[in-house]
Amino acid sequence: MKSHASIPAVSLLCAGLLFGAPLHAADVSVAVAANFTAPMQKIAEAFQKDTGHKLVLSFGSTGKFYAQIKNGAPFEVLFAADDETPARLEREGDGVEGTRFTYAIGKLVLWSKQPGLVDEQGEVLRQATFERIALADPKLAPYGAAAMQTLNKLGLADSLASKFVQGENIGQTYQFVATQNAPLGFVALSQVFADGRITEGSAWIVPDELYEPIRQDALVLGKGKGNPAAAELLDYLRGDTAKGIIRSYGYAL
Known part of the structure; x- marks a missing residue:
């Protein structure tokens, strides 16, 4: 009687690529400025559909998020309503250097x-x-x-x-x-x-x-450094799908 050989890992990889299913889908905890609520909800849906990664979203004021992050809140990515707060967090060692960028101008x-x-x-x-x-x-x-x-x-x-x-x-x-x-x-x-x-x-x-330009910056936080999906999210924001959503809500880029 023949024994059934186990399916090679490379076959699983090919199947995953063929059907678009990510092999290592992850959750990402994201703090989002309140003004960006509606576009971020749409981006989260598109991001999950395209990558399999799920965004766990929290909405609120940038000032309060700063305080929560400094007190150890488990956020992995911050989408701020300004550019000063992410820059400050980066300087203070609470963000991953080189990940900060302006995702929208309010x-x-x-x-x-x-x-x-x-x-x-x-x-x-x-x-x-x-x-x-x-x-x-x-x-x-x-x-x-x-x-x-x-x-x-x-x-x-x-x-x-x-x-x-x-x-x-x-x-x-x-x-x-x-x-x-x-x-x-x-x-x-x-x-x-x-x-x-x-x-x-x-x-x-x-x-x-x-009024002064409302430059809104995103940053991978220290707690997101070990989660590749966090960096992937920021890359996704630079893509055409996310940019189209952002523009549709009246933001400049």
């Missing part, structure tokens, strides 16, 4: 869920007929800092200060406006933009010259 928008409330020139700010205006905490959130820079350049920061409602991050700020607890607010364009247009309500896309 855009600020003044948005209301109410059609017609926000005009395309932002004059509603000078009229100030609204009771509240939402913005993210400038000390924690780069989009909040950009909002304050905008108001300072327009000479409106002091006159509108009593109307401010601050969100801990840009995700919470968006919720203030989406639920109409604040009639309008400064949010990330990516939160209200898809397929080349504002998805609902009314908006003023803030001109670039009114």
Whole structure:
């Protein structure tokens, strides 16, 4: 009676390549700035489909993620809302040197869920007929800092200060406006933009010259150094699929 020989490893490798199934799929724990929530969810789906690797996503403020990483949080990759935090983590030895790069440049928008409330020139700010205006905490959130820079350049920061409602991050700020607890607010364009247009309500896309560029950097963290899928994720962000998703949410590259 013939004995059945074991299937050679090379045959398994060929089968894996033939059917597109990764032999060593891995999970990657990723900290993602709140403004990048929607595009990152789409990228995660595409990344898993194309590579088999699964992204375990956490969304929040870049400032809080920095504190959590310094306190040993098990994140392997950071997608920040700025370029300063990843650079700082790299300098302090908490990131893998040479992995940091700018994955997107964010855009600020003044948005209301109410059609017609926000005009395309932002004059509603000078009229100030609204009771509240939402913005993210400038000390924690780069989009909040950009909002304050905008108001300072327009000479409106002091006159509108009593109307401010601050969100801990840009995700919470968006919720203030989406639920109409604040009639309008400064949010990330990516939160209200898809397929080349504002998805609902009314908006003023803030001109670039009114705030410093919001360069958003990614970094493989120290805890991700031994996980090849972490580096593969950053490579994937440089590819056409991810770039197409990022652009579709109004980011520049």
